[in-house]
Amino acid sequence: MSSSAFPVPPPAIDVRAAGVQAVLWDMDGTLLDTEPYWMGAETALVREFGGQWTDEDAYALVGNALPDSARILQTAGVRLSIREIIDRLSADVCAGVSREVMWRPGAIELLHELRAASIPCALVTMSEGPLAALVTSLLPDGLFRFHVTGDLVSRGKPDPEPYLMALESMGALVRDLDPRRVVAIEDSVPGILSASASGATTVAVPHMSPIEPSGDWVLVDSLAGFRLADLDRLVADRISGAFPPAAVVSGAGA
Template sequence: MSRTNIAPKHRELIGTGVHAVLWDMDGTLVDTEPYWFRAETLLTAEYGVAWSHEQAAALVGNSLPTSAAILREAGVDLDIRQIIDALVDSVVTQVREVVPWRPGAREMLAEIRDAGIPCVMVTMSERKLASEIHRLLPSGTFEFVISGDMVERGKPDPQPYDLAVERLSASREDLSRDRIVAIEDSLPGLASAKAAGVVTLGVPNMVALPDGPGHTLWPSLEGRGLADLGRLLGAA
């Protein structure tokens, strides 16, 4: 969308100074963490491995190879790729039955895109699952998707967010990291976004997030909008 064609009510929102918004998926855009917990519980049960809610919560936000390695160490007698495939297939099956959107997420996405501001999905899930969610949103909601199988080092490493910013910058020379907002629900995600130098917003879901330097916490996206994201730039 060219800026000359933006409706008057959106010009004020663009004046908030937000250059782009980077979205985590699991737990931030969609509440799929319970689906991952169920997938892990079913898989570990096949191998007689006890798997607690606390163990599942400890994997939230990690890259899939990291999570798979922990499950393998716990006693799941499969190789890393087999564990990842089993988990992803299970979650995809559950998503196809019910998509658990997080409160306020789709509304905020729509407002940002209506204002002509690019959004990118940055997830540690693989493309197979990310594509299931992406296809359910209006065309053009996301400029592109950065998935876990596109990077060598997943969150908490900054590589996923660095890659998103680099790809956006290829077509938008005026992008500034201190005007790009990342929205996350996990500790690894917060660490990744902050290390990449973007403005970082935490919205806790399954795991509590601590107060601390370099990020802002909101209890929910419900009732929030682009103007609220713009105010984070000054706070950062």
């Protein structure tokens, strides 16, 4: 099954001798803050069926594949099918994004720098195609070459399938792609588990949920001030065996 939502041009020569070849972006909570919309939609849906939904319940779903979240909502009393739950939640979030977009600090600036350096980016999100298309329509053309969405995979995050699919598609775009030179940026535990298991160099930028340090990813306090040079340094550390740094990393401009 193809993961490409946009036409992928013929393979191009990677002119960079070192550093980042591509960047894979999570969407919800990493590129923009949709979590309040998801949490509000979950709460309203559970209450519609007479149940209770706490902030702790909502935080537990951050980063999950939508079918998994829908099953949890069913156990909370929502008497709808998994498909119906996903459609209801997604429609509410799309409506929220249409009203107001809350971009995460530093994300748009980093995207523009990557495009200026001809480094391809892709979205890897557990949201489905319509929401991903809405978000990308609000950005300048060319920032994302393709996206992998929850409705394109059989196993969502934390399974590595979404990122493995993205790496396969990116391999059609970048010649001699090395997963270690592909940076995945995530904000949730399911996301970083998925990304790191794929072999990509994984950067965790916690938002709604805490993320513990690990030898499988690097913690970044914010993308504000984070630059391509920082990503290149992390890739160099990964290849040399010095990844991840012992401490939380801040961007050079932070």
